[in-house]
Amino acid sequence: MNRVEKLIAEMALPVIAAPMFTVSNPAMALAVCAEGLMGTFPAHTTRSVEMLAEWLTIMDEGLAKLANSGGGAIGPFGVNLVVHPTNPRLAGDLDLCIEHKVPVILTSKGAPGEVFDRVHDYGGVVFHDIASARHAEKALEAGADGLIAVCGGAGGHCGTINPFALVNEVRQLTDKALILAGAVTTGRDVLAAQVMGADLVYMGTRFINTEESSASDGYRQMIVEAKSNDVFFTAAMDGAPANLLAASLVRAGVDLEDLKRQTPGAIISAQENKKRWKDVWSAGHGVGAIHDVLSVSALCDRLKAEYAEARAGLNRLSAVPA
Numbered sequence: 473m474n475r476v477e478k479l480i481a482e483m484a485l486p487v488i489a490a491p492m493f494t495v496s497n498p499a500m501a502l503a504v505c506a507e508g509l510m511g512t513f514p515a516h517t518t519r520s521v522e523m524l525a526e527w528l529t530i531m532d533e534g535l536a537k538l539a540n541s542g543g544g545a546i547g548p549f550g551v552n553l554v555v556h557p558t559n560p561r562l563a564g565d566l567d568l569c570i571e572h573k574v575p576v577i578l579t580s581k582g583a584p585g586e587v588f589d590r591v592h593d594y595g596g597v598v599f600h601d602i603a604s605a606r607h608a609e610k611a612l613e614a615g616a617d618g619l620i621a622v623c624g625g626a627g628g629h630c631g632t633i634n635p636f637a638l639v640n641e642v643r644q645l646t647d648k649a650l651i652l653a654g655a656v657t658t659g660r661d662v663l664a665a666q667v668m669g670a671d672l673v674y675m676g677t678r679f680i681n682t683e684e685s686s687a688s689d690g691y692r693q694m695i696v697e698a699k700s701n702d703v704f705f706t707a708a709m710d711g712a713p714a715n716l717l718a719a720s721l722v723r724a725g726v727d728l729e730d731l732k733r734q735t736p737g738a739i740i741s742a743q744e745n746k747k748r749w750k751d752v753w754s755a756g757h758g759v760g761a762i763h764d765v766l767s768v769s770a771l772c773d774r775l776k777a778e779y780a781e782a783r784a785g786l787n788r789l790s791a792v793p794a
């Protein structure tokens with residue numbers, strides 16, 4: 473069993489609580505790890521390298537406490553790094569992750585092999601996010617241990633390709649770990665992703681509606697009230713295609729009809745970046761299956777039960793001719 477296979481085999485459910493800017497935090501990540509799933513946060517949610525150092529120390533201490541408590545499986549921990557050369561914090565954030573030997577590094581935007589090599593040197597693994605087969609080829613060449621297929625319908629900066637299509641294309645390139653991202657919301661969805669050929673899933677939007685997330689009550693309520701057609705796809709916010717809650721755009725004074733005709737630059741120059749992501753809220757197409765806010769622990773229990781029920785229910789397929 474290689475390092476990645478071992479990591480997955482030791483998880484209670486093949487679910488990564490996906491890194492979400494301004495939403496994920498150490499309390500949420502630790503609560504997820506305590507349930508045997510993978511907890512994560514993006515390094516860039518912290519305001520400074522010093523704050524990232526604090527968050528990593530909280531994780532080290534929290535995970536050590538969990539290990540000593542003698543409970544069940546403890547999930548691995550991952551940090552998301554934007555590895556594009558335009559990220560001024562990359563060098564400092566990476567040095568810290570190396571110092572803390574973060575087990576899983578989730579990289580996005582660009583695929584620099586030297587980052588991957590430095591993570592491999594301390595025994596870490598790197599999963600890189602991709603939205604097309606071409607991105608996947610580049611990430612594999614650079615030495616990624618796994619690929620996060622960000623498909624149409626995902627929250628945040630999303631892809632546009634249908635999950636069946638992207639998984640099939642990536643599976644023709646590699647047997648390495650494949651993580652499916654995009655509207656995965658229930659335990660049944662996790663099993664479906666595995667059947668499609670994925671090894672793990674990224675679950676983002678579902679975890680916004682947990683008590684431990686940093687999302688405001690208004691954000692969570694908007695998710696409870698939303699259906700998939702309340703999610704607006706646009707690159708106008710910051711130039712990269714993203715799924716946003718239409719109601720939050722309207723509330724921020726954006727005319728949706730106008731927005732459909734905007735070029736990306738028009739909105740970018742109109743507002744300041746951080747404020748934009750604070751006032752305009754992102755979510756994936758999975759919103760229609762989210763009806764509550766609950767603790768991470770209760771959510772993970774529910775996901776495990778739904779997964780088990782879906783697996784048991786597969787027997788009903790025996791009626792289908794082979």
Ligand SMILES: Cc1cc2nc3c(=O)[nH]c(=O)nc-3n(C[C@H](O)[C@H](O)[C@H](O)COP(=O)(O)O)c2cc1C
Nearest residue numbers: 490491492493514626627628654655675676677756
């Ligand atoms: C509010 C929000 C913020 C996000 N921020 C990041 C981020 O900082 N880095 C990243 O790699 N992905 C980010 N994502 C994408 C998620 O990691 C993940 O790919 C996505 O949420 C999966 O789709 P789902 O929300 O439909 O489950 C974000 C998603 C959301 C909803």
